[in-house]
Amino acid sequence: MRKLFLLIAVISLLASCGRGDQGQLVGVQGKKWHPEKPLGMTLIPGGAFIMGKSDDDRVGLNNAPPKTVTVRSFYMDETEITNSEYRQFVNWVRDSVVRMKLAIFAEEMGETPGSGGIGEYAFADTEEENMSVYEKYMYDNYYSMGGYEGRKLNKNVDIIWDTRDYPDEYYAEVMDTMYIPIEEVYNGQRSIDVKHLKFRYSWMDIQEAARAEPGKRAEFIKTEEIAIYPDTTVWIKDFNYSYNEPMHNDYFWHDAYGDYPVVGVSWKQARAFAQWRTLYHNTYRKERGKHNVPAYRLPTEAEWEYAARGGLESASYPWGGPYTKNDRGCFMANFKPLRGDYAADQALYTVEAQSYEPNDYGLYNMAGNVSEWVFSSYDPGSYEYSSSMNPSVNDDANMKKVVRGGSWKDVAYFLQVSSRDYEYADTARSYIGFRTVQDYLGTDVTLNQTR
Structure with missing residues (x-):
């Protein structure tokens, strides 16, 4: 009995030494978190500000009464999301749709990687010997019961786009479904049918x-x-009796406009982009054993106005104001100046996303160029009942969503940091784009204290 007691005591001592906590409450030790500034974003330090009109509401909207609110720290895109950046999203969705179609057809035809041709694009779980224990468990208990949700695509083989290199008839049949019908082709160009591009x-x-x-x-x-492809027809539909076909034809896809803000994107599409950006970033980090990052999202109305002010209290514009020209007589933003002279600010439509001087937070075009979707629903009385701490008012039943900042076709009033406007969530315009934000985690950062 004495020997047994001594043995238990020794085991207990060894276990305690192995823990290294000496029997004290030290908490669970996880991975160290090191805040990383996302590429193309800047840190907006949290703080309080007076949200709303600091002067008379000149158009009598009476929907932006001044109110002191506080917002937490967050990262924000330095520029509006560009055509080039949104095309990355479109191309990812396009490739994913093609791979899924190829994998499904390969399975229906009984083709596997060993058979060549379309079989090379079969689901990665087709060959059991290459599956991990977890993948096999998930396949046996969930995926094998029918449907293709959750099945792993084979991304180790490149998609073949050149019709001269298609590996077999099955592959050609799948790819044919991705393009517009032959009877809709003109000028010898058969393009992707964008109705298939859904996220x-x-x-x-x-x-x-x-x-x-x-x-x-x-x-x-x-x-x-x-459906995530931008509505390029907005350049025609937004302007009656106006020749804007070149913008309709080239603005989104041509490299000449790669660094210009994407337009023709609805609020729903902007949210989908933010969801994809989160997925895309975290997939990369997961492969390297790193923490997930907080989700990318649209800014709340309060966050947008706070960031647009750039730390300036009661200013009319991101640069202060009250004028829209600097001391050299140059316009400070891209909008509709004077008596409707669109070209007076040296731009007829949009300008490159990194144009004009940034505000004191390093954000470009928070006034003008394109108006920007925010997460909040539009309610004229929302300032009256919203919280003063990180206010956010979004009602799924309210399809009116707030847009901020004014655009290339707006007069100066809508460029003011406190001006509010709205559009419907499923509507796209040639003058509305967006930028995203990401929550800041870790050591608190505020205007009063930066550590």
Whole structure:
């Protein structure tokens, strides 16, 4: 009995030494978190500001009464999302759709990687010997029961776009479905049918879940499927009796406009882009064993106005104001100046996203160029009932979403940092774009204290 007691004591001592905590409460030791500034973003230090009109509401909207609010720190895109950046999203969705179609058809035809041709694009779980224990478990318990949701695509083989190099008839048949019908082809150019380019994602309505009675988590998970290609016809539909065909034909896809802000994107498409950007970034980090980063998202109305002010209290514009010209007589933004002379500011339509001088937070074109979607729903009285701490008003039933900043076709009033406007969530315009934000985690950073 004595020997058994001594043995237990020795084991206990060894276990304690192995922990290294000497039996004290030290907390769970996880990975060290090192805040990283996302590429193309700048850190906006949290703080308080007076949100709303600091002078008379000249158009009598009466929907922006001054209110002191506080926002937490966040990262924000230095520029509006450009055509080039949005094309990266479009190309990723296009490639994913093609790979899924190829994998499904390969399975239906019984083709596997060993058979060559379309078989090289079969699902990665087709060959059991190459699956991990977890992948095999998921396949046996979920994926093998029908459907293709969650199946792993084979991304180790390149998609073949040149019709002269198609490996077999099955491959050609799948690719044929991705292009516009032959009868719609003109000028010898058969382009991708953009109706196939849809991005599907799920998200959890945490606000609704937190206020509801305890229930199943699945009740608050929502799935969206969004056609993500910009509506290039906005350049025609927004302007009656106006010749804008060159912008319709070339603005989104031509490299000449790569650094210009993307337009023709609805609020829903802008949200889908933010979801994809999160997925894309975290997939890369997961492969390297790193922490996930906070989700990219659209800014709230309060965050947008706070960032646009650049730390200037009661200013009319991001550069201060009250004038739209500097001391050399040059316009400070791209808008509709004077008596409607679009070219007076040296730009007829949009300008490159990194044009004019940035505000004191390093943000470009927070006034003019393109108006920007924010997450918030438009309600004239929202300032009256919204919280003064990180205010955010978004009602899924309210399709009116706030746009801020004014655009290349707006007069100076709409360039003011406190001016509000709205558009419907499923509507795209030739003068509305967006930029994204990401929450800042870790050591607190405010205007009063930076550590």
